[in-house]
Amino acid sequence: MExxxxxxxxxxxxxxxxxxxxxxxxxxHALKGINLNIRPNEITAFIxxxxxxxxxxxxxxxxxxxxxEGCRITGQVLLDGEDIYGDMNVNLLRKRVGMVFQKPNPxxxxxxxxxxxxxxxxxxxxxxxxxxxxxxxxxxxxxWDELKDRLKKxxxxxxxxxxxxxxIARALAVEPEVILMDEPTSALDPISTxxxxxxxxxxxxxxxxxxxxxxxxxxxxxxxxxxxxxxxEMVEFGETDQIFSVPKDTRTENYITGRFG
Amino acid sequence: MRNRFDRQLEQLNTELxxxxxxxERAIEGAVQAVLKADIDQAxxxxxxxxxxxxxxxxxxxxxxxxxxxxxxxxRDLRQISAALKMITDMERIGDQASDxxxxxxxxxxxxxxxxxxxxxxxxxxxxxxxxxxxAYVKKDLELAHRVVAEDDIVDAHFVRIKNGLMLHIMxxxxxxxxxxxAKYLERIxxxxxxxxxxxxxxxxxxxxxxx
Numbered sequence: 001m002e003x004x005x006x007x008x009x010x011x012x013x014x015x016x017x018x019x020x021x022x023x024x025x026x027x028x029h030a031l032k033g034i035n036l037n038i039r040p041n042e043i044t045a046f047i048x049x050x051x052x053x054x055x056x057x058x059x060x061x062x063x064x065x066x067x068x069e070g071c072r073i074t075g076q077v078l079l080d081g082e083d084i085y086g087d088m089n090v091n092l093l094r095k096r097v098g099m100v101f102q103k104p105n106p107x108x109x110x111x112x113x114x115x116x117x118x119x120x121x122x123x124x125x126x127x128x129x130x131x132x133x134x135x136x137x138x139x140x141x142x143x144w145d146e147l148k149d150r151l152k153k154x155x156x157x158x159x160x161x162x163x164x165x166x167x168i169a170r171a172l173a174v175e176p177e178v179i180l181m182d183e184p185t186s187a188l189d190p191i192s193t194x195x196x197x198x199x200x201x202x203x204x205x206x207x208x209x210x211x212x213x214x215x216x217x218x219x220x221x222x223x224x225x226x227x228x229x230x231x232x233e234m235v236e237f238g239e240t241d242q243i244f245s246v247p248k249d250t251r252t253e254n255y256i257t258g259r260f261g
Numbered sequence: 262m263r264n265r266f267d268r269q270l271e272q273l274n275t276e277l278x279x280x281x282x283x284x285e286r287a288i289e290g291a292v293q294a295v296l297k298a299d300i301d302q303a304x305x306x307x308x309x310x311x312x313x314x315x316x317x318x319x320x321x322x323x324x325x326x327x328x329x330x331x332x333x334x335x336r337d338l339r340q341i342s343a344a345l346k347m348i349t350d351m352e353r354i355g356d357q358a359s360d361x362x363x364x365x366x367x368x369x370x371x372x373x374x375x376x377x378x379x380x381x382x383x384x385x386x387x388x389x390x391x392x393x394x395x396a397y398v399k400k401d402l403e404l405a406h407r408v409v410a411e412d413d414i415v416d417a418h419f420v421r422i423k424n425g426l427m428l429h430i431m432x433x434x435x436x437x438x439x440x441x442x443a444k445y446l447e448r449i450x451x452x453x454x455x456x457x458x459x460x461x462x463x464x465x466x467x468x469x470x471x472x
Contacts, residue, residue, distance in 0.1 A: 217332055244334045246466030256334050258263045 013080070015040040015178060015208040016061060021075035023056060025068065030056045032232040034075070038225075040177075043200055043209045045219035045240065048229035049255065054212050057229070058180050061210065062097035063090055079178075095122060098171035102183040104163035106155035106170075111147055114155045114166060118174040133173050140206075141169035142199050161192025168199065172207075179203065181211040185218065197222050216256055220244045228252045266331050273323055273344055274398060280316045280351050281394030283309060285387055287358035288449060292383035294362055295442060298371040303362035310362075313355030317348045336463075343463035347397065350452040350459075354390060357445040357452075364438050373439040377425045379446075382418035386446045389415065389453035397460045405464075408457035415450035419443050 016038040023031035031053045038044050046054035056065065063084060065071045077084045084093050095118075107114050115134040124130060134151065138144040143165040147158075155166055164184060171179055181200070185193040200209055201222050213219050219226050220240060227237040228249075236243065236252045247253045254260055290306035293299060324345045327333065333341055364370065374380075389411050396404035422443045429436035455470075462468040 216334060220334065245338065247335050253335050257337050258266070 013040070014038060015080065016210075017076070017078040017081070018057075019076040019078070021057075021060070021073070021077060023053075023060060023065065023074075024070075024072045026070040030232055031060070034234050036227060036234060036237060038208065038210060040208045041204055041206075042224040043204050043211060043222055044225045044227065045223035046210065046212045046227050046229060047214075047216065047219050047256070048235075049260070050214075052229040053232040054227075054229045055182055058182055058210060058212050061178070061180060062094050062099060064099065066090065095174045096176055097178040097180060098174065098176035099180045099182070100164070100167050100171055100184050103187050104160055104167050106158070106163050106166055108156055109154070110152050111155045111158070111166060112151040114170050115173045118170060122174060137169040137173040138166075140172050140203065141165045142195065142202070143169060159192070161188050161195060164188060164192065164196060165199065168196070168203075172203075176207065178208045178210065181209065183212055183214060186214060193218075216244075228255060230255070266327075266337075269323070269327055269331075270337065270340065273320070273327070273341070276316065276320050276323065277344055277347065278394060278398055280313065280320060280348060281390065281397075283313050283316060284351050284354045284358070284390055284394075287313060287355050288383060288387050288390065288446075291358040291361035291365070292380065292446075294365040295370055295374050296380060298365065298369045300366055303365040306362040307359045310355040310359035313352060317352040320344065320348050339463045339466060343397070343459040346459045347456045350455045354449050354452050357449050361442050361445050364442060368435055368438045370435045370439045370442065373426065373429070373433075373435055374442075377422045377439070379422065379439070379443065382415060382422065382443060382446050385411065385414045385418060386449045386453070389450050390456075393453045393456035393460065396457060397463065400460075400464050402461060402464050405457040405460040409454050412450050412454045415447055419447040 014037040016036075018034055018036040018038075021031055021034040022029070034057060046058060048054045059065050060073060061077060061079075061084075065073065073085060079088075079093070079096065082088060107117060109117075112134055115137050116130045119130060119133050124133070135144060135148075138147055143162060146162065147166075155163065158166060164187075168179070168184075184200075185196050188196065197218060200211065203209060204224075211219075211223065223240045225237065226240045226243040228235045228243065228247075228251075230251055236247060236249045238248070242248075243252065244256060247256065287306055287309045290302055290309060294303040294306060324341050327341050331337070389408050392404055392411070393408045395401065396408060423440060426436045426440050430440075458468060458470050
């Protein structure tokens with residue numbers, strides 16, 4: 001793995017700048033006037049009851065909603081100041097902004113090929129280079145030691161927790177800048193959950209992580225910033241410590257203390 | 262939603278009110294023992310202190326159970342952590358009432374106590390304790406602030422009594438004992454201030470100790 005330059009870690013500019021973002025699924029107004037700046041090298045958690053728009057917002061950060069029929073977006077999403085709904089190549093956007101889903105979704109192929117899939121798509125064919133990427137990605141996802149002797153085995157034979165870390169490794173293999181995680185631990189047991197959480201905290205030095213979670217304690221444990229969504233609106237955004245100790249909005253308070261949702 | 266948790270928090274409140282009432286009874290009992298040189302009353306107060314200790318353990322257990330089971334956040338977390346801090350001060354109030362009662366068992370300080378109006382100081386200290394617990398129960402920030410301000414009254418009583426005793430200290434050991442009692446009451450006022458500060462934290466999330 002390349003040595004990370006100090007300057008990368010103290011980058012001051014926002015990674016994402018979201019301005020007046022509205023999103024409609026047909027007639028349904030799913031996101032309403034979202035304004036949000038996401039800092040680099042931090043974990044930002046999106047929380048809120050089901051249907052509040054948090055996953056929709058997450059998916060609009062790498063244009064996954066483009067695939068949804070009837071989806072219409074107005075407003076701005078800037079990645080390092082560049083409009084992702086402008087001229088940006090969607091494939092390159094998704095290389096820069098990777099995604100990990102709720103249910104681990106390894107491809108039905110070997111562990112090695114799962115990781116090499118993205119780099120190959122982006123034109124890397126050199127065996128030695130691919131070997132290096134596979135090892136580095138698995139190491140970064142804290143799963144190299146467990147898998148190094150079975151790289152040629154099918155990824156489908158791994159446990160749920162291992163599959164999810166493999167999916168994170170697969171996302172890392174194309175050297176993204178941002179990793180979107182959509183409830184990455186909701187299908188995992190507590191030990192695997194704890195490993196993914198530790199991993200997220202480790203990875204934030206090199207990546208920007210945005211995570212949708214239904215687990216309040218998870219958001220409180222690992223995120224730096226938390227955004228609370230309700231009915232398509234962003235109700236409150238702030239330091240996680242503040243949100244979970246002295247939330248400013250009564251709706252945030254009522255949600256995180258389990259009074260509704 | 263969360264009926265059980267709300268019931269448990271309600272129970273925590275009830276137990277705290279009970280502990281606050283026990284503290285008030287302990288101070289009043291101790292002061293009555295002083296004013297009437299009533300050794301039986303002193304013994305009762307010492308017994309009451311043991312009950313206050315037990316109540317502290319019970320509330321502590323309840324708080325730890327709530328932290329473990331409910332993993333509270335925001336105002337729930339503040340309420341429970343404030344409760345944990347408040348009971349430490351309440352327990353100390355019980356100790357000081359007990360210490361006063363111990364003195365009564367060995368020395369008769371009745372004369373000086375009446376002469377120097379210890380009752381007024383005790384009233385002021387009890388009022389602070391009562392109000393600090395009331396402020397918690399009613400989530401009354403203004404009342405919590407009032408408790409902090411009232412500490413000056415108790416402190417002034419202490420200075421007044423100390424000055425009154427100065428002339429007697431060379432001639433009477435009782436004078437020193439009454440000074441100790443006044444000091445215990447003064448400390449009780451400080452504990453009430455601590456409680457009030459935790460009440461403020463529980464309401465606002467800000468603890469203003471030392472400001």
